[in-house]
Amino acid sequence: MTSEPPILTVRGLDVDIAGSRILTGVGFDVPASGVTALLGRNGVGKTTTIRAILGLLPDGGRVTAGRVTLAGEDITAEPTHRTVRRGIGYAPEDRGVFAGLTVAENLALAERPGHVHHYDLVHDLFPELAARRGQRAGTLSGGQQQMVAIARTLLNDNILVVVDEPTKGLAPRVVTEATEVLERAAERVPLLLVEQNLAVVRRLARSAVVLDAGQVVHTGDARELLADTARTTALLGVGSHSSKGAA
Amino acid sequence: MDTLVLLTLTGLGLGALYFLIASGLALIFGLMDVLNFAHGAFLTVACYTAWRTAETVGGVPGLLLAAVVGTATGLALAVVVELVLIRRLYGRVREQILVTVGLSLAVPALVQTVWGADARTFPVPDALSGTVGVLGARVPVNRFLLIAVALLVLFGVRLFLSRTRYGLIVRAGVEDRAMVTALGIDVTRAFTLVFALGGALAGLAGVLGGIYFGSLSPHQGTSLLVFAFVVVIIGGLVSITSVALSALSVGLVQQYANYYAGGYGDLAVVFLLAAVVLTRPAGGTGSPLLRLRRALAAHRTQAAGGTA
């Protein structure tokens, strides 16, 4: 592939929450193009990794060691809003949609001053959102809320988009729609994607990082990993317990 | 009939005063989880600076200038308190409560050493000290002033919240502060802004309180604050209009009960509060009590983790 430097590097990241160690020495690269999947069973620390990168750990959580760089610059101890302004779009696990605000207001809030705002792209990808501009986001379906969350990440010219379990709890048809949107998004911007649906990973991801018990246990080509059923089962526990469905 | 009219308009005037104090409290608590016990102290100091101004200048110009000075005093105090104290204590709910309670005790004591413990007369110009006949009742003019100002403020705050980018940030921040920062927005600026706005409204309430009661004392703000908290708990954090409606009910209930139930207005307010709290369905982001409980619980696990 390319010899481009990675857009995001994570090195030796230790994270404690409420006094217990959640991540130990987590390190990986996110290439400057394509989709990187962050995989692992429930509770292994995928969301915590994302939150640590963004400086969004919950109360009582902190990074005790390690370094994160974005486009070559250290962002480890930086306040979240500054890191995000460097050009990150983030759609969190719970979607982070403001229920009391309208669709239009949710999008307007994501507008980064001094940027071009790609409403044409957003309305092209999500014609439904254009039609529901004035609707309160809290009254949207789960799939529509996920569209708002993803739309917010594509509104500005970002250098990295981070999406945490976008297909969680969605009906199969909506999962397909979301996957198509992410595929198109990945043509424009590198994606770091947390995803448990392996069909989605297979279709989108170029590289994969697998976590287990707060540590990176595998990094490499995503399709190679998924082709190796024994390996996938060992690392992700697929088959031994289902991790899908609405939690 | 005339008594009822007088009681109603007086209750509305009092409700207007509660609204000015409670709207700031609700915005500050909703956005920042800060229970600002110092809010009454802002009001008291503003009332004194307004009083000095009104005394010095005199007449209607004096009162107008006093309103400006009082509002500015509340605003300045709030900004200083936010930048110097509250900002360092984000997420530490208990410490914040201690600091603001400390201020709420220290400031009136300070006011007392400077201007004495006795109540002072607030100079009200003739234009505002008379009464008007309404359906046979003689209603003090200042009641209408209070109601009009409160309506203007309600209108202004609603415009601010619904039409400006900062208003949007505040509404979003009340729902989910962390997500606002995750969109690249520096939410601490909105904190300072909301604190300043709350302080300015408390200052304005100090001036209007001086006119309404015709007097001022070092503990004026503290006693009004108690009712403002009740207003916030009843009104919730969902909208500024619900705070206004809640303020209005508290003001009216207090006035009616004071007259018809032998001076038990304060007790009636407590009953109203209990009735609302006990019958309201639990849950929802709008409930201040729930929010506070959650904030304290988060604080507790954090503290436990720190010592483990």
Ligand SMILES: Nc1ncnc2c1ncn2[C@@H]1O[C@H](COP(=O)(O)OP(=O)(O)OP(=O)(O)O)[C@@H](O)[C@H]1O
């Ligand atoms: N606020 C918190 N307080 C205490 N423990 C937490 C907190 N947040 C996460 N943890 C713990 O950290 C570990 C990792 O959680 P995390 O949410 O990162 O997992 P995940 O891989 O994203 O799981 P899932 O696939 O279920 O989303 C879990 O054991 C979880 O219980």
Ligand SMILES: [Mg+2]
């Ligand atoms: Mg997760």
